[in-house]
Amino acid sequence: MLTLLGVAVVVVGFLVRLNPLLVIAASALVTGLAAGLDPLAILAAFGKAFNDSRYVSVIWLVLPVIGLLERYGLQDRARMLIARLRGVTVGRLLLAYFAARQVSASLGLTSLGGHPQMVRPLIAPMAEAAAEKEFGELPEQARLRIRANAAAVDNIALFFGEDVFIAIGSILLIKGFLQQSGVNVQPFELSVWAIPTALLAFLIHGARLVLLDRGLKKTAAPGEADR
Amino acid sequence: MITLEAVYVVAGLAFAGFALLSVRDRSNKRRFGNAAFWGLLAASFLFGSYLGDVANGALVLALVVLAGLGALGIGKPHTSTPEERRESARARGNWLFGPALIVPATALFGTLFLKNAHLGGVPLLDSKQVTLISLAAGAVLALGAAIAWLKPPLLAPLQEGRRLIDTIGWAAILPQMLASLGAVFALSGVGKAVGEIATRYLPLDRPYEAVLAYCIGMAAFTAIMGNAFAAFPVMTAAIGLPLIVHQFHGNPAIMAAIGMLSGFCGTLTTPMAANFNVVPAALLELPDRNGVIKVQLPTAGLMLTGNTILMYCLVFRF
Numbered sequence: 001m002l003t004l005l006g007v008a009v010v011v012v013g014f015l016v017r018l019n020p021l022l023v024i025a026a027s028a029l030v031t032g033l034a035a036g037l038d039p040l041a042i043l044a045a046f047g048k049a050f051n052d053s054r055y056v057s058v059i060w061l062v063l064p065v066i067g068l069l070e071r072y073g074l075q076d077r078a079r080m081l082i083a084r085l086r087g088v089t090v091g092r093l094l095l096a097y098f099a100a101r102q103v104s105a106s107l108g109l110t111s112l113g114g115h116p117q118m119v120r121p122l123i124a125p126m127a128e129a130a131a132e133k134e135f136g137e138l139p140e141q142a143r144l145r146i147r148a149n150a151a152a153v154d155n156i157a158l159f160f161g162e163d164v165f166i167a168i169g170s171i172l173l174i175k176g177f178l179q180q181s182g183v184n185v186q187p188f189e190l191s192v193w194a195i196p197t198a199l200l201a202f203l204i205h206g207a208r209l210v211l212l213d214r215g216l217k218k219t220a221a222p223g224e225a226d227r
Numbered sequence: 228m229i230t231l232e233a234v235y236v237v238a239g240l241a242f243a244g245f246a247l248l249s250v251r252d253r254s255n256k257r258r259f260g261n262a263a264f265w266g267l268l269a270a271s272f273l274f275g276s277y278l279g280d281v282a283n284g285a286l287v288l289a290l291v292v293l294a295g296l297g298a299l300g301i302g303k304p305h306t307s308t309p310e311e312r313r314e315s316a317r318a319r320g321n322w323l324f325g326p327a328l329i330v331p332a333t334a335l336f337g338t339l340f341l342k343n344a345h346l347g348g349v350p351l352l353d354s355k356q357v358t359l360i361s362l363a364a365g366a367v368l369a370l371g372a373a374i375a376w377l378k379p380p381l382l383a384p385l386q387e388g389r390r391l392i393d394t395i396g397w398a399a400i401l402p403q404m405l406a407s408l409g410a411v412f413a414l415s416g417v418g419k420a421v422g423e424i425a426t427r428y429l430p431l432d433r434p435y436e437a438v439l440a441y442c443i444g445m446a447a448f449t450a451i452m453g454n455a456f457a458a459f460p461v462m463t464a465a466i467g468l469p470l471i472v473h474q475f476h477g478n479p480a481i482m483a484a485i486g487m488l489s490g491f492c493g494t495l496t497t498p499m500a501a502n503f504n505v506v507p508a509a510l511l512e513l514p515d516r517n518g519v520i521k522v523q524l525p526t527a528g529l530m531l532t533g534n535t536i537l538m539y540c541l542v543f544r545f
Contacts, residue, residue, distance in 0.1 A: 001420055003417050004421070006412065006415070006417065007417060010451070010499065011451070014499075019294055019397070020404075021294040022295040024291075024401075024407075024408045025287075028407075028408050031411055031415045032411060032414075034415065035416065040281065043280075044281045046284050046410075047284025048283065049407035049408075049411065050271070050407040051275040053406040053410075054235055054272060055356070057238070057399065057402070058234055058238055060238065060392060061234075061238050061362075061363050061366040062366045062369075063392055064370055064385060064387060064388035065326060065327070065330070065366055065369045065370040065384070066327070066391065067388050067390055068373050068377070068383060068384045069326055070387065071306050071312070071379070072319065073307075073315040073316030073317075076313050076315075080317070111331055111334040111338070111361075112331045115506065115507040116510060120510045121327060124511055144515075147511040147518075148508070148511070148518040148522045150511070151508070151519045151522075152522040152523045155495060155503045155504070155523065159494065160491065160530070163484065169456070170487050174483045174484070174487060177459065178483060181464070181468055183468065183472065183479045185480040186480075189484075193481045193485065194484050196485075196537050196541070197488045197533070201526075201530060204526055204529045204530060205526050208525065
């Protein structure tokens with residue numbers, strides 16, 4: 001039970017807003033000590049795990065090309081593209097991205113999105129442009145809200161789309177774990193039963209995006225209320 | 228054969244470039260902090276495989292100390308003005324999207340077609356890492372195409388990359404740190420302890436109680452660990468298999484599929500899932516680190532409710 005102290009360290013550390021890297025290091029130390037490891041063994045275990053997890057940070061290789069394209073106006077071009085389309089709103093644009101992301105993820109194409117490659121250079125500026133087109137100059141609060149929503153759409157569409165594909169990591173993990181426990185299921189069955197949740201996610205978040213348009217109308221267009 | 232090691236060398240060189248350019252950036256009062264941070268990360272990518280576990284641990288500790296002391300500033304490399312950007316966007320048109328689309332297109336092509344490709348009898352790519360290697364290759368190809376077309380100043384790609392990585396700051400290694408913490412948790416048996424508590428203190432005598440405990444447990448444990456993959460084996464071994472499947476005769480495929488998706492609801496709510504929730508906030512320059520999580524909370528709550536009801540309605544019927 002003592003090993004759970006490390007979990008407590010994480011929860012408290014995040015709540016009091018210490019630097020998360022410090023919190024993680026402290027939690028690893030506490031957890032290791034509680035499990036009876038000596039400090040040097042903990043350091044070695046953490047060092048090995050960090051080294052083995054380098055693939056997680058490989059995504060930053062896209063930054064030079066994204067930054068370079070931004071220098072030559074990528075985000076501005078994304079804005080101009082939206083400004084020319086008729087009938088685009090923030091909610092409709094994000095809903096279209098949600099559908100595209102969810103469908104492509106359900107076909108196993110999870111790398112066709114993501115925050116550094118798609119959301120920062122393209123989706124977020126497009127969403128802001130859609131709002132500017134409708135309301136003119138945006139208050140800072142509305143701008144931040146739109147950006148946060150662009151990031152959230154990428155996550156939610158990915159999470160509730162990818163499991164419909166039979167060869168995605170989580171499906172393989174489920175199959176492997178159940179097999180070890182003596183229960184045989186086919187990846188196909190697992191992915192079929194991910195479909196009801198995928199549809200539900202589209203309905204729930206789609207409805208919230210429609211409501212987002214209404215909410216923005218109230219907050220982003222203060223002039224409307226004066227009239 | 229091209230393995231992840233080659234990708235690490237390329238990434239290491241990029242981080243080394245960020246570090247060297249940071250040293251020269253007098254606009255940043257903490258430039259030596261930035262240089263040390265990206266320099267250490269470069270060392271980890273370039274030499275990590277040869278360093279040994281304790282040395283790698285010491286390297287991580289140094290990164291943590293730098294971040295904890297607030298040693299990183301934000302560099303301001305010379306870049307184009309907003310007017311120049313609009314002008315360039317007008318002149319170059321939609322071709323600007325081209326290089327950006329090379330990245331996912333290459334990742335897609337590699338994943339679909341190069342998985343089992345051979346060159347002179349040797350596999351071309353490490354087949355377990357095809358997507359990551361293709362993604363990295365896509366980034367390099369896209370950069371090459373952009374340089375050939377736009378003819379930027381020599382150091383511009385690295386400077387622009389540094390501009391972006393500095394806005395992310397130490398959060399850039401948060402996902403990797405959390406993955407490592409997960410390994411230490413696993414080594415110390417944290418998952419088992421949580422599973423014991425769940426089964427000892429929760430009422431689990433009826434089918435709906437087991438479903439409720441399993442779905443909410445998956446979400447809560449995922450929120451704590453930051454990863455549904457860590458929560459799934461624990462909660463499924465503690466509640467899913469023994470109760471829902473064996474005792475109440477539920478369908479294991481439905482239990483597992485919707486159980487995992489309940490875990491994903493937890494992922495949407497937690498700063499521990501840094502690459503989905505915290506890093507985007509930094510990338511989009513939101514002042515509130517939890518800005519993305521706050522938007523996701525209502526959807527996460529509704530989806531968890533929906534998943535629980537779906538599981539209860541489906542798992543005992545098929």
